Structures are given as C-alpha cells and as structure tokens.
Amino acid sequence: xxxxxxxxxxxxxxxxxxxxxxxxxxxxxxxxxxxxxxxxxxxxxxxxxxxxxxxxxxxxxxxxxxxxxxxxxxxxxxxxxxxxxxxxxxxxxxxxxxxxxxxxxxxxxxxxxxxxxxxxxxxxxxxxxxxxxxxxxxxxxxxxxxxxxxxxxxxxxxxxxxxxxxxxxxxxxxxxxxxxxxxxxxxxxxxxxxxxxxxxxxxxxxxxxxxxxxxxxxxxxxxxxxxxxxxxxxxxxxxxxxxxxxxxxxxxxxxxxxxxxxxxxxxxxxxxxxxxxxxxxxxxxxxxxxxxxxxxxxxxxxxxxxxxxxxxxxxxxxxxxxxxxxxxxxxxxxxxxxxxxxxxxxxxxxxxxxx
Amino acid sequence: xxxxxxxxxxxxxxxxxxxxxxxxxxxxxxxxxxxxxxxxxxxxxxxxxxxxxxxxxxxxxxxxxxxxxxxxxxxxxxxxxxxxxxxxxxxxxxxxxxxxxxxxxxxxxxxxxxxxxxxxxxxxxxxxxxxxxxxxxxxxxxxxxxxxxxxxxxxxxxxxxxxxxxxxxxxxxxxxxxxxxxxxxxxxxxxxxxxxxxxxxxxxxxxxxxxxxxxxxxxxxxxxxxxxxxxxx
Numbered sequence: 286x287x288x289x290x291x292x293x294x295x296x297x298x299x300x301x302x303x304x305x306x307x308x309x310x311x312x313x314x315x316x317x318x319x320x321x322x323x324x325x326x327x328x329x330x331x332x333x334x335x336x337x338x339x340x341x342x343x344x345x346x347x348x349x350x351x352x353x354x355x356x357x358x359x360x361x362x363x364x365x366x367x368x369x370x371x372x373x374x375x376x377x378x379x380x381x382x383x384x385x386x387x388x389x390x391x392x393x394x395x396x397x398x399x400x401x402x403x404x405x406x407x408x409x410x411x412x413x414x415x416x417x418x419x420x421x422x423x424x425x426x427x428x429x430x431x432x433x434x435x436x437x438x439x440x441x442x443x444x445x446x447x448x449x450x451x452x453x454x455x456x457x458x459x460x461x462x463x464x465x466x467x468x469x470x471x472x473x474x475x476x477x478x479x480x481x482x483x484x485x486x487x488x489x490x491x492x493x494x495x496x497x498x499x500x501x502x503x504x505x506x507x508x509x510x511x512x513x514x515x516x517x518x519x520x521x522x523x524x525x526x527x528x529x530x531x532x533x534x535x536x537x538x539x540x541x542x543x544x545x546x547x548x549x550x551x552x553x554x555x556x557x558x559x560x561x562x563x564x565x566x567x568x569x570x571x572x573x574x575x576x577x578x579x580x581x582x583x584x585x586x587x588x589x590x591x592x593x594x595x596x597x598x599x600x601x602x603x604x605x606x607x608x609x610x611x612x613x614x615x616x617x618x619x620x621x622x623x624x625x626x627x628x629x630x631x632x633x634x635x636x637x638x639x640x
Numbered sequence: 641x642x643x644x645x646x647x648x649x650x651x652x653x654x655x656x657x658x659x660x661x662x663x664x665x666x667x668x669x670x671x672x673x674x675x676x677x678x679x680x681x682x683x684x685x686x687x688x689x690x691x692x693x694x695x696x697x698x699x700x701x702x703x704x705x706x707x708x709x710x711x712x713x714x715x716x717x718x719x720x721x722x723x724x725x726x727x728x729x730x731x732x733x734x735x736x737x738x739x740x741x742x743x744x745x746x747x748x749x750x751x752x753x754x755x756x757x758x759x760x761x762x763x764x765x766x767x768x769x770x771x772x773x774x775x776x777x778x779x780x781x782x783x784x785x786x787x788x789x790x791x792x793x794x795x796x797x798x799x800x801x802x803x804x805x806x807x808x809x810x811x812x813x814x815x816x817x818x819x820x821x822x823x824x825x826x827x828x829x830x831x832x833x834x835x836x837x838x839x840x841x842x843x844x845x846x847x848x849x850x851x852x853x854x855x856x857x858x859x860x861x862x863x864x865x866x867x868x869x870x871x872x873x
Contacts, residue, residue, distance in 0.1 A: 333768050359771040366772040372765055376787050385783070389774030434773045 286470030292339030314485035332359035365436030386434035541604030662804035677755030707813025743804035758792020802857030
C-alpha cells in the first residue's frame with residue numbers, strides 16, 4: 286500500500302489543514318492533540334470533505350486531483366471508515382449492518398463472512414440491534430462492517446478513545462488480529478502515544494493543521510516537537526543508543542559521548558538499540574553527586590518545562606531529549622529553568638531495551 | 641351499508657369524496673415533499689429563505705386567495721389549464737381533481753415541515769458511513785435516510801391528509817360546490833348550515849366526524865414523531 290496525500294482545506298471558521306504525507310506502512314498513526322485536524326485529514330482521504338486544493342493517490346489510483354477537477358465520491362474509493370462514535374445503522378440488526386458493507390462492496394478484496402464474524406467474535410450479537418450493544422461490541426461491529434466492504438485502506442478515528450482500559454486492551458487484541466489476518470493497510474488517528482507505539486509502524490504528528498514531524502514512532506515521538514506531553518499520561522522517554530557494547534556484567538551504550546549503563550543483555554541482533562523509561566524514573570540534580578547507587582549520570586541542559594496537572598515535565602537536552610518528571614515544589618527548589626545545567630540520575634534497571 | 645346509516649346518503653357521499661380528494665392530494669404531494677424536505681434539511685445556500693417562504697406561503701395566505709390563483713392558473717383559458725385541456729383533454733377546474741389540487745397546495749407546507757424535521761433528525765454521518773461502505777447517493781437515501789426518517793414522513797403524510805379533509809376556501813373557489821362531485825365535508829357543512837329551516841341542526845354529524853378525524857390524525861402523527869425520537873436515541 287502506498288498513500289500519498291497533499292491537501293489544503295480551510296473551514297469558514299478559520300481553521301486550515303495544510304498537510305503533506307506519504308506512507309507505505311501497514312499501520313500508520315496520525316498523532317496530535319484534539320483540534321489539530323486529525324479527523325479532517327481522515328475525512329479528506331475518505332471523501333467526506335472536498336479539499337480546496339489537493340491530490341490524493343492510493344496505490345495507483347488517483348482519488349483526488351483538484352487541478353483536473355477529479356474528486357472521487359466516497360463510495361468509489363473503497364476505503365473503510367470506522368467512526369469514533371461507531372455510527373451503526375440503528376434501524377438494522379448487527380447482521381444487517383454487517384451485510385450492508387458486504388452488499389455494496391465494489392471490487393476490492395473479497396472478505397469471508399465467517400472469518401470476520403469469527404475473528405471479531407460477533408456471532409452471538411447478529412440478531413441484536415445496535416442500541417442494545419455495549420461500547421466494545423459496537424466497536425467490533427463497526428470494524429466488521431468496514432472490513433466486509435473489502436476496503437483497500439482502513440481508516441479509524443480514535444478507535445480506542447471511547448473505551449475504558451480493560452476494553453481497550455481487548456479491542457487492541459482484535460485490531461492486532463485484523464492486521465495479522467487480512468494485512469489491510471490501516472491509518473488511524475489518536476492522541477495517545479501508547480496507541481501509536483502499540484499499533485503503528487509509522488507516525489505522522491499533526492498540530493494546528495500542519496504536519497510537525499513524521500517517522501517511526503520511536504523516532505518521531507522522542508523529538509520535543511510532537512507535543513506528546515499534551516497527552517495526560519505525559520511523554521515516554523526513548524533514547525537511541527550508539528556504539529553499544531554487550532558485556533557480561535552490563536551493557537554499555539552511548540548518547541553522544543555520555544555512557545549509558547544497562548543490565549546485561551543477550552546480544553540483540555537489531556540495531557539501533559533504543560532504551561525506554563518513564564520520566565518518573567529520572568532524578569534531577571543541580572550538581573553531579575558522587576557515591577550514588579544510580580549508575581547513570583547524564584549531563585544536560587534544561588530546554589523546556591511543561592506543567593501538567595500535579596507534575597512538571599522537564600525536557601533535558603543530553604544530546605537527545607530526555608524528559609524528567611518532578612513535583613512543582615522540586616522544580617521551584619532547584620530553580621529549574623531553560624538553560625540550567627542539570628545531571629539526570631537513572632538506575633540501570635529502570636531502562637528497558639526495545640528493539 | 642348499515643354502518644353508514646348513521647349518515648344520510650348525501651353525507652356519506654361527501655365523506656367518501658373527502659377521503660378520495662385527501663388521499664390523492666396527500667399521495668401526490670408526498671414524493672415532492674420528500675425531495676424538498678430532504679433538500680432543505682441537508683443543504684445551505686444563499687436565498688434559502690426565499691424558497692422556504694414560497695413553500696410556506698399557502699400556510700398564511702387566505703385559502704380563498706390560493707383558490708383564486710389556482711383558478712387563474714388552471715381555468716381552461718389559464719396558462720396551465722389551457723395546455724392541459726388541449727393536449728391531454730383533462731379539465732381540472734370544477735371537478736374533484738380541482739378539490740384535490742387545492743388540498744394539495746394548502747396542505748403541502750405542513751407535509752414539507754414534518755418531513756424536513758424528520759430528515760434533520762437523521763445524523764448525516766450515518767449517510768457518510770453508508771457511502772464509505774460503497775452505497776451511492778440514491779442507495780444511501782433509500783436504505784438509510786428514508787427508513788430512519790420513515791415515521792416522520794408518515795406523520796407528515798397524515799398531517800397533510802387531515803389538513804386536506806378540512807380544506808374549504810381554496811376548494812370552493814377552484815372546484816365549486818357541486819353535490820356529489822366537489823362537495824366535500826366542509827362544503828357540505830357550509831351548505832347544510834345555509835339551508836333555510838333548521839339547517840344548523842343537520843350539521844352536527846359531519847362536524848363531529850371532522851373533529852374525530854382531525855384529532856385522530858394529529859394524535860397519530862404526534863405518536864409517530866415521538867417514536868421517531870426514541871428510535872434515534
């Protein structure tokens with residue numbers, strides 16, 4: 286699958302989406318805070334919105350090309366759309382909803398009804414009406430309905446946003462199954478870093494109608510621009526390590542000239558190596574204090590402070606951006622501000638290596 | 641028919657004629673009202689208020705004026721009546737067709753209103769969902785929009801039917817008051833009441849019937865619209 290998107294769409298209210306993106310990955314995430322234009326972007330790809338200027342190509346098919354006046358209607362695009370509110374047809378049973386997609390399928394890949402029902406475990410729900418379904422059940426039916434229309438591309442608008450944590454995990458498992466079973470290219474929008482990391486191979490970060498950055502999730506989300514801190518769970522740290530040496534007692538990596546000590550690892554094949562850790566695991570100090578059990582002492586300069594709820598997230602430039610979470614009181618006591626030199630203390634065991 | 645022995649033959653004739661006129665008026669208006677109602681519910685364009693005003697005008701115009709305009713348009717020498725008669729041999733004015741035409745025009749705004757409201761209650765994103773599943777505009781309308789607005793559409797039909805049953809002013813202008821041909825219930829009541837010698841007391845059966853029919857139609861359409869709301873939630 287390859288999707289090439291270049292559109293400009295402005296609303297009478299003043300909001301402008303002006304974005305260019307290319308992806309040929311199985312699962313692509315569009316990440317950004319609410320109001321950044323994520324749903325507009327999906328609407329343009331699906332054909333619900335008509336861009337003032339733009340060109341959209343899916344595989345070899347031209348979907349939109351405003352200079353030549355081409356704007357395919359949604360029904361001719363073969364793009365499945367899973368709405369955040371599911372939007373099942375209230376006057377049809379679950380089976381009627383599923384058959385709807387199947388009945389109107391235009392080419393695309395043929396989907397086996399039984400497989401879809403089985404993978405999404407919809408069987409027991411077939412005779413029921415959407416009104417009587419729980420949120421998770423609706424989500425599965427909406428997924429099944431979109432799948433049965435044989436889409437070339439599946440769009441999902443915040444597929445997990447309306448679900449609580451245990452349900453999220455279950456729907457994630459279903460999404461994994463779908464990706465594994467049918468290999469349908471998927472593009473979903475989310476404001477959760479965890480969902481990006483969990484599902485996507487490629488992420489496009491959107492803010493105020495513009496693409497801020499794009500890349501693999503590990504890469505793109507570790508840059509300071511992605512505004513990951515707007516998410517209530519705060520940023521996750523992900524450092525890219527160079528010059529990794531695998532020893533018996535410990536593993537040694539480098540960020541620039543600074544050494545990172547990690548627990549011993551069986552030599553991983555995949556390079557580069559990333560380590561992940563929570564900002565809460567980072568201790569900040571104004572002086573480098575010797576004689577501590579923490580193995581990692583990383584020197585850096587504060588480049589940004591973000592207050593969020595009861596915490597202050599401090600971005601420290603140690604060659605890469607590292608986030609530390611401290612209390613507002615600690616931030617005041619240490620007189621943390623942009624440009625201040627700090628030492629980041631990290632236990633070797635709080636580092637998790639990700640391939 | 642013993643059941644109808646409650647009514648005199650003259651009253652029975654007026655009742656059936658009223659039903660026929662109202663049925664024809666409501667059915668002829670329905671497709672147009674659905675098209676216009678859907679259009680008004682889903683689009684915004686400059687000058688929309690002008691279209692809305694034109695449709696609603698018969699609601700506030702004296703029915704006699706509506707009747708007068710219809711008479712001018714559809715008389716055998718009129719711009720519409722002339723061609724109709726010379727090309728198709730159809731004569732409208734002073735036939736029951738004229739009564740149906742008058743009922744149609746006068747009840748049309750009510751029907752459009754109810755149907756438009758019904759379509760406004762259908763989430764347009766459900767239509768987008770149907771389109772994304774491969775249904776074209778017409779299929780989407782037929783399988784999603786119309787079924788979801790169905791009760792409201794029926795309610796609109798019933799309102800128009802009830803209004804048609806009661807149409808008087810425009811009817812008497814364009815269709816006259818010919819017994820057995822254009823004398824509907826309201827015209828019959830008017831005629832009875834004007835008969836010398838106790839005519840007023842002959843009216844009560846038709847008056848009562850009118851109240852019952854009108855109330856039934858209102859209650860039915862109200863119930864349908866309420867169930868529509870519950871359906872949506």
